[in-house]
Amino acid sequence: MAEYIAAGNVMIDSVSFADGSGSDGEHIGGPATFAYTGIKIWTDSVIQCSKLGADYEEIFAPWVEKNGVDTSFLKVVCDHCNHSYITYETKGGAMAGAAPSNSQNESFLRRGTRWEDFGFMKTSPEDIGALTEKGGVKGVYLAQNCDRVFWEKIRRIKERDGFCMMWELEGSVAFPEFRENIYRAAEVADIFSLNIQEAQRLFEVEGDEACIAELQKLPVSFTLFRVGGRGLYSVTPDAAYYLPPAPCTVVDPTGCGNTSTGAALYAYAEGKDPLMVGIMANVGSAMNINQYGAIPDMLGVREQCYAMAEELYKKYKNN
Numbered sequence: 535m536a537e538y539i540a541a542g543n544v545m546i547d548s549v550s551f552a553d554g555s556g557s558d559g560e561h562i563g564g565p566a567t568f569a570y571t572g573i574k575i576w577t578d579s580v581i582q583c584s585k586l587g588a589d590y591e592e593i594f595a596p597w598v599e600k601n602g603v604d605t606s607f608l609k610v611v612c613d614h615c616n617h618s619y620i621t622y623e624t625k626g627g628a629m630a631g632a633a634p635s636n637s638q639n640e641s642f643l644r645r646g647t648r649w650e651d652f653g654f655m656k657t658s659p660e661d662i663g664a665l666t667e668k669g670g671v672k673g674v675y676l677a678q679n680c681d682r683v684f685w686e687k688i689r690r691i692k693e694r695d696g697f698c699m700m701w702e703l704e705g706s707v708a709f710p711e712f713r714e715n716i717y718r719a720a721e722v723a724d725i726f727s728l729n730i731q732e733a734q735r736l737f738e739v740e741g742d743e744a745c746i747a748e749l750q751k752l753p754v755s756f757t758l759f760r761v762g763g764r765g766l767y768s769v770t771p772d773a774a775y776y777l778p779p780a781p782c783t784v785v786d787p788t789g790c791g792n793t794s795t796g797a798a799l800y801a802y803a804e805g806k807d808p809l810m811v812g813i814m815a816n817v818g819s820a821m822n823i824n825q826y827g828a829i830p831d832m833l834g835v836r837e838q839c840y841a842m843a844e845e846l847y848k849k850y851k852n853n
Contacts, residue, residue, distance in 0.1 A: 535665065535668040535669060535670040535671060536579045536580050536581040536604075536670075536671070537577070537579040537580070537670060537671060537672040537673070537803075538573045538577065538579060538580040538581075538671070538672060538673050538674075538675075538799070538800060538803070539580070539581055539582075539583055539662065539665055539666070539671060539673070539674045539675065540566045540567075540569040540570035540572075540573060540580060540581070540582045540583070540675045540796055541566055541582075541583040541584070541657040541661065541662050541674060541675060541676045542564070542565045542566035542569070542583075542584060542656070542657050542675070542676050542677050542678070543564045543565050543566055543584065543616065543655065543656060543657070543677070544562070544563075544564040544566060544567055544584045544585070544586055544590065544608075544615055544616070544655075545562075545563045545564035545565075545567075545615065545616050545617070545618045546560050546561070546562060546563065546564075546589075546590075546593060546615045546616070546617045546618070547560065547561050547562075547563040547564075547617075547618045547619075547620060547788055547789075547827065548560050548561075548617070548618070548619050548620070549561075549620045549621075549622070549786050549788055549826055550619075550620070550621050550622070551621070551622050551623075552621070552622065552623045557786065557826040557827070558826075560593060560617070561593070561826050561827025561828070562590075562593050562594055562597060562827055562828050563618070563788060563789050563827060563828060564584070564616070564618075564789075564792075565677035565702065565789075565792045566582055566583070566584045566657070566675070566677070566792075567582065567584070567789075567792075567828055568789035568790075568791075568792035568793045568796065568822065568828060569675040569677075569702075569792045569793065569795055569796030569799075570582040570603075570796060571793055571796065571818070571821075571822065571828050571829045571832055572792065572793035572794060572795065572796025572797035572798075572799075572800070572815075572818040572822070573675070573796045573797065573799065573800045574601070574829075574832040574833075575797070575817075575818060575821055575829065575832050575835055575836055575839045576797065576800050576801075576814070576836065576839065576840075577800060578602075578833075580800075581604050581606070581607050581665070582603070582604075582607060582608060583607045583608075583657055583661055583662060583665060584607075584608055584609070584655075584657060585608075585609050585610075585611045585654075585655040585656070585657065586608055586609065586610050586611070586615055586655075587610065587611075587612050587613055587614035587615035587616075587655075588610050588612070588613050588614070589613065589614050589615055590608075590610070590615050597828065597830065600830070600831065601831065601832050601833065602833070607665065611654070611655060612654065612655065616655065620788060622787070657676070659684060659687035659688050659691055660687070662674060662676070662688070662691060663687075663691040663694075663695070666691060666692075666694075666695040666697055667691075667694065667695055669695070671695060671697045672697060672698060672803045672804075673697055673698040673699075673700060673799045673800065673802075673803035674697050674698070674699055674700065674799075675700045675702070675795065675796050675799050676688075676699070676700070676701060676702070677701075677702040677703075677704055677792065677795075678701060678702075678703075678704060678719075679704045679706060679707045679712075680703075680707050680712050680715035680716045680718070680719045681715075682715060682718065682719075685718070685719040685722050688722050689721075689722045692722060698724045698725070698799070698802065698803045699722060699723045699724050699725070700723070700724070700725045700726075700727065700795060700796075700798065700799035700802070701719065701720070701722075701723035701725070701726050701727070702726075702727040702728070702791070702792065702795045703716070703726070703727065703728040703732055703736075705731075705732050708728065708731075708732035708733070708735050708736045709735055709736060710735075710736065710737075710738055712736070713736065713737075716736070717752065717753065720752045720753050720754050721753045723754055724754060724755060724756070724802075725754055725755065725756040725757070725758070725798065725799065725802050726749075726752060726754045726756070726757045726758070727757065727758040727759075727760065727791070727794075727795040727798065728757075728758075728759065728760070729759075729760040729761070729762065729791055730742070730745060730759070730760065730761045730762060733745040733748070733749065733759065736748075742759075742761060742767065742776075745759065746759065746767060746769055746774045749769050750769060750770075750771050750772070750774075755770065755771070756768065756769065756770055756798075756802055756808065756811065757769040757770075758794065758795055758798045758811070758812070758815055759774075760791050760794065763779070764778065764779070765777050765778040765779045765816060766794065766812055766815060766816060767812070768808040768809060768811055768812035768815075769808075770808055773808070775808055775809050775812055775850075777809075777812040777813060777816055777846075777850065778816075779816055779819065779820065780813070780816040780817045780819065780820035780842060780846060781820060781842070782819075782820035782821075782823050782824055783823075783824050784823055785823060785824055785825050785826060786823065786825065786826045786827075787823055788826075788827075789822055789827075789828065790819040790822050790823050791819075793818045793819055793821070793822040793829070794815035794816065794818045794819040794822075795815070796818065797814045797815045797817065797818030797819075798811050798812070798814065798815040798818075800814070801814040801815070809847065809850060809851060810843065810847050813843050813846045813847055813850065814839075814843050816846075817839050817842050817843050817846070818839075820842075821835050821839065
């Protein structure tokens, strides 16, 4: 069994900007796919556990073949993948953050795909548990809301199988009325990830320092706090380390938050310190933002990623 699992939704994305530029067609994406790439650039021992539409193969197949992606746990459950149509008002508005607040996302409205398919295609605790019970899993990534039943099931699976849980908060629940449930769910997770827009809405505060103070109250040992084009903070209960973006060419910010979160899971579960966890997350984001869609050649950039992470670690460790 692979040591890491990227679980959750798959999307097929089309991206455009206010100046008329954009992707030349559709690209594979979605939280689980981007998180998978954030892990795969560091290790081969990762699988993706997701539900797909039958139309995935046209776009996925070349990428799967080039990168040696194990498709055993990609399960076709309906005719069409969820299609997402993203419009950014500005270019380069996010790095380690998710899509910036000045974007519009019209999803699931083409090719017969319906809103209700989004829930139908979500990865369940049972899907994850069927893999982790085989043993050997170090870490699981999941973008998820704060549903109590869902997280109680994950708690039982995690207690049984003993893996590290990375929870990336879904923006739809980043509001004050969900705070109690988020704290409860965070007790199940080991590490947590969200962006600054989500943190400010959730805690009803403004600015980095106020958000960090609230994040340090969460019952997790580490939070990846993503601040868009400014990079991220590695937050522990008693410290916060600011890390600006890693060097990159800005093309498309879609999925940078998911990719960085997947990379952070790998770094954390491998025992890296908070500084290196944040650096490796930023490196993942830098690899993702260089083009439209998911990283096209994950094995091809691995050596570059490790070299960049080591260089940045020396730089920031000595400062």
